[in-house]
Amino acid sequence: MPKLDLHTHSDRSDGTSAPAQIVQEALRREVSVLALTDHDTASGCDEAAQAAQAAGLPFVCGVEISTRQDDHLHILGLGIDPHAQAMAKALDFAFEQRTERVRITVKQLAEAGVDITFDAVNERVRGSISRAHVADYLKSRGLAQTRQDAFRKFLVPGRPGYVHGTGLDVCAAIAAIKNSGGMAVIAHPGMVFSILDLPAWKTAGLDGLEAFYPAHTVTMTGKLLALADKYGLAVTAGSDYHGPDSGRENTVGMTLSEREFANMRAVLKKWNI
Numbered sequence: 001m002p003k004l005d006l007h008t009h010s011d012r013s014d015g016t017s018a019p020a021q022i023v024q025e026a027l028r029r030e031v032s033v034l035a036l037t038d039h040d041t042a043s044g045c046d047e048a049a050q051a052a053q054a055a056g057l058p059f060v061c062g063v064e065i066s067t068r069q070d071d072h073l074h075i076l077g078l079g080i081d082p083h084a085q086a087m088a089k090a091l092d093f094a095f096e097q098r099t100e101r102v103r104i105t106v107k108q109l110a111e112a113g114v115d116i117t118f119d120a121v122n123e124r125v126r127g128s129i130s131r132a133h134v135a136d137y138l139k140s141r142g143l144a145q146t147r148q149d150a151f152r153k154f155l156v157p158g159r160p161g162y163v164h165g166t167g168l169d170v171c172a173a174i175a176a177i178k179n180s181g182g183m184a185v186i187a188h189p190g191m192v193f194s195i196l197d198l199p200a201w202k203t204a205g206l207d208g209l210e211a212f213y214p215a216h217t218v219t220m221t222g223k224l225l226a227l228a229d230k231y232g233l234a235v236t237a238g239s240d241y242h243g244p245d246s247g248r249e250n251t252v253g254m255t256l257s258e259r260e261f262a263n264m265r266a267v268l269k270k271w272n273i
């Protein structure tokens with residue numbers, strides 16, 4: 001059965017592996033197509049692309065853009081030119097917003113009595129700063145068992161470190177991806193199923209839905225395939241791999257049936273794969 005993965009994270013955002021290590025892991029797991037999609041940064045793409053080219057693994061440069069609508073409403077940009085001006089501008093804006101969100105998070109936690117500073121959190125960042133870095137810091141200070149535990153105790157709505165998301169608008173994220181030569185896909189749509197506005201986003205240029213995702217039930221995948229069909233959207237598959245010790249179990253690679261893989265051919269053809 002063919003395997004591919006169009007959604008992975010490296011240590012350039014909140015993953016734990018270097019971009020080239022993800023390529024090695026993908027090869028080990030016999031993944032036939034790989035995309036790197038770090039949160040609001042494409043800074044790992046060159047390293048991953050070089051490693052993939054050396055190993056003969058088809059590779060797609062990508063990004064996962066956070067939106068201000070919801071903490072889980074993320075847009076994958078697949079096949080982008082990471083150096084395109086439209087993408088650089090969007091990612092600069094996202095970087096400012098992320099930094100500001102973490103600054104306020106740290107301030108709120110300090111006010112609640114937690115011994116934490118922005119610099120101590122920022123020391124761990126290799127690319128795109130995120131709340132996961134705050135969670136890792138809390139874990140390192142013995143205030144949580146795991147990253148997920150830190151989120152539950154400190155960073156979700158109702159807890160002292162929660163700050164509402166401040167990313168791009170959905171349509172602005174789609175526009176930045178399209179203007180950088182990429183394909184815009186809703187990441188893990190099952191997690192935001194109740195707020196999907198496909199007619200509006202299709203008009204804004206949306207290309208696809210990540211119908212195949214580890215947390216989606218068979219029923220959810222079926223609903224998403226039907227919606228993709230209704231709105232003329234492509235479907236993609238991604239594991240959301242974050243590396244070892246990230247607190248997530250997912251491995252690199254989504255196994256598809258021959259028919260599902262064949263349906264994805266049109267997507268892959270865009271990148272001559």
Ligand SMILES: [Zn+2]
Binds near residue numbers: 064074187
């Ligand atoms: Zn996501």
Ligand SMILES: [Zn+2]
Binds near residue numbers: 007009064187240
């Ligand atoms: Zn992701």
